[in-house]
Amino acid sequence: MSETATINKETRGFQSEVKQLLHLMINSLYSNKEIFLRELISNASDASDKLRFQALSNPDLYQGDVDLGVRLSFDETTSTLTVSDNGIGMSRDDVIEHLGTIAKSGTAEFFSKLSAEQSKDSQLIGQFGVGFYSAFIVAKAVTVRTRSALSSSSGVQWHSLGEGEYTIEDVNKKSRGTDIILHMREEGKEFLNEWRLREVIGKYSDHIGIPVFVMTKVKDEKGKETEETKWEQINKAKALWTRNKSDLKAEEYQEFYKHVSHDFADPLIWSHNRVEGKNDYISLLYIPAKAPWDMMNRDRKSGLKLYVQRVFIMDDADQLLPSYLRFVRGLVDSNDLPLNVSREILQDNKVTQSLRSACTKRVLSMLENLAKSNTEKYQIFWKEFGLVMKEGPAEDFANKEKISGLLxxxxxxxxxxxxxxxxxxxxxxxxxxxxxxxxxxxxxxxxxxxxxxxxxxxxxxxxxxxxxxxxxxxxxxxxxxxxxxxxxxxTKAGLDLSKFEDKEKEEKQKETEEEFRSVIDRTKEYLGDRVKEVRTTFKLLTTPAVVVTDDFEMGTQMAKLLEASGQDVPKVKYIFEINPKNELVKRMADEADEEVFGRWVEVLFGQAMLTERGSVEDPSQFLSAINKLLAEVE
CATH class of the missing domain: 3.40.50.11260 (Rossmann fold)
Structure with missing residues (x-):
């Protein structure tokens, strides 16, 4: 392949996040350096899937070549390993967007997580979909030559030493697709070996749905290697989800999960199902072991891929699962949807609605079984995804009882x-x-x-x-x-535990309440509109007073939640409940001086508000009352 740089060459700096990530890649993931090959082959497979989908409406994109695949070749003389595909390819803008940035994050949270614990860096990196950068674990420099099937441009070359910047320029590339050329470090040269490549591909990429070829030397009649070479297919090239479950090992499911999710950790559990009947489809659903960094972003897309009759249609098919299950990874392959399905059709399609219902029930059943069979594993799930599951009862009324049982x-x-x-x-x-x-x-x-x-x-x-x-x-x-x-x-005023009280005690409380009526009236007069009501309570043992709300009044935590979101919240009117058995309350009740009595009310009401809200409306007034009472102590 002859490719010559032409015009429009420029040097660009990486995002600061990329620099840090490359450092982490090289220093934190070195012990598992072979994963770079898994990530590059997975990316090549995705590129082929995307070309297939685009070609449904534009067959000319194949350019006469419908045999999609990944090809690996190496050159010991130049210490280079090349991973090539004839998939969708990238335009210049695509290259800048995808190879010059990371997961489009640009946030401080990204690296607060990455640098939290060095021992977890590999798992965290996997949560950000940055598999391409793993090439720098073994390569001192990486060159990418690519041409988009959707663009008339001749091609683009990207080159970087994995440090502060990269160069990008136009090149002559005759065919669509992407070539990634790794200029290997000394410690990466073990992969310039046919049998080492076969071993890694067999371990990580046997499930890929397109063929993976390795350049191998042709042997003569005596079994000796000649200078002639040929491409030899290494993997089965059959979509894993189409194979019988009985033929698949746990390791194959785990590696396929890492392919579809670009996660570095094994999944927690998975479910593989073939459904025939009114709707024919296959689902392969995974529950991850770790939550991604942006899990609480409700705009985050679902992790399900959609295939129709084995043809990839789209990533992140959020129509197939409700938002509260956005952590699920995997795919659905349907025989009933049209091959040229668009997002608009998918949104309104009855088959899609049926798939959504079935997938939701399948995930909830997986979690129910996990909760019953393995409490320890379920607790791992809950710590990672419990907050998201709590969105469920509001979002999915049909499954509210099931979701509630999982909380x-x-x-x-x-x-x-x-x-x-x-x-x-x-x-x-x-x-x-x-x-x-x-x-x-x-x-x-x-x-x-x-x-x-x-x-x-x-x-x-x-x-x-x-x-x-x-x-x-x-x-x-x-x-x-x-x-x-x-x-x-x-914390609501309608709370009634009288059925747990004996009658004699209840009668005594009524007597005390009557005797305390004047204190309640004085307190109400002092507080005025600051409270909705003042009354006696017998539910407290050592605490002098609390505030509660009516059954239909907005609660304290809801008010805080709305305030934190920037909404205007009406002031919560509390009911002030006083414990007549408390010594401080008794001292307040015996106080004849109305000014001193008011100080006691101020202190007890302030304490109750601090307990309920964590703040008082007028701190200076509260502190003044405390100081004056303390000054009177002999």
Missing amino acids: RFTSTQVDSSDQTVSLSAYIERMKEDQEKIYYLTADSYAAAKNSPHLEQFYAKGIEVILMVDRIDEWLMNYLTEFNGKKFQSI
């Missing part, structure tokens, strides 16, 4: 912030006369565990679910009951 929280029953408690387990431990699932939302586990709202529940031995994620308050707007049991927030 995990912490509770007063366990002495840990780890979210291990299922709603089913909570119901099994409920008291005999208990009709509701009690829960508390808070900013943190410590705030929830030490909340004064829990005092009566600890005393009565009633378990309370502690919800400490920011999304939990929003979740509870949609999760109203589970297995016939309604949820009850313990």
